[in-house]
Amino acid sequence: MSYHDESDEYPDGAVRLRNPNIELMDQDILYHLALGSGSHDLHQMFGDVKFICMGGTPKRMEQFANFIMDEIGYKLPAGTTLLDISQYSYRYSMYKVGPVLSISHGMGIPSVGILLHEVIKLMYHARVRDPVFFRLGTCGGIGLDGGHLVITDEAVDGMMRPYLELPVLGKLVQRPSKLDVELAKELQSLSTQDDPFETHVGRTMCTYDFYEGQGRLDGAFCDYTEKEKLEFLHKIHDNNILNMEMESLAFAALTHHAGIRAAVICVTLLNRLNGDQVASSKEVLNEWQNRPQAIVARYIKKHMGMTGPAPRPPPPGPKTVVNSKKLKFVREESQSYE
């Protein structure tokens, strides 16, 4: 078993590839993106990218591309429409809006892991400096009702271990799932009193499954009781785990290994202490999905030097109410970051 933590960063902001083979190859085919270093001029196409935003579904990331275009006032060349650059991969969708890439990553660690290998290599071939990666996701709240934002300061696996474990050549390799805590604090600071939601910073449990992996009672199989489920959820709640989702561990581990700053910001769809089914209406769920986008858009505008009126709140929705006996503690933890 090996445990890597090589957190030194390249001082010039270049994206590091920890793989000597890539330089020796005639061309590098980014198969799942339908791009390649031989077939495309990746520096010309992507050299100006700064903000890489990822989320589960193609629709969400197309919406984000349109939203950020509006927010930063980016104009597509006359006669063109927003294009899915990776449409012929039939795997992921990718949109480019000036310095912003908006990419769907599918569900789970294997899907986001493959994408991250190829996007990190894309940044390398494009000679991008100091990119920032964001995951804009959905999650189950632990002690938080639907509609809250959780920014992850540490991703842990289903055993509460802070690293991604991957069998490589018959050996278990562990990579620390570290995120940029300063970036998390900065994102939280961009949330305002006018927002119809609260934004928390805390630990995220990343699982390999939505049903049994997250202790649900409503999968096709279930070999535990409701009491056992609740004992587990309360135990992780007591350990300051605020939410559960399925990508943060790989997202954190692979970006950290590449020396890339990254943040995971997810909206809760339900409070798992109260149930398992995602029962809110499509309209409500769609409005909630805009919330991480609003905060990330503020960050992007701030770092593009775009000043102006107060940050635009997302479209109105019901003010998210809090349902947690532990929230006071969580709030105090979060405030200590401000």
Ligand SMILES: O=P(O)(O)O[C@@H]1C[C@H](O)[C@@H](CO)O1
């Ligand atoms: O970004 P998304 O909404 O895909 O994140 C969570 C984790 C899983 O991919 C999925 C499960 O419903 O939602």
Ligand SMILES: O=c1cc[nH]c(=O)[nH]1
């Ligand atoms: O409960 C939930 C909701 C969204 N995504 C998850 O992984 N879990």
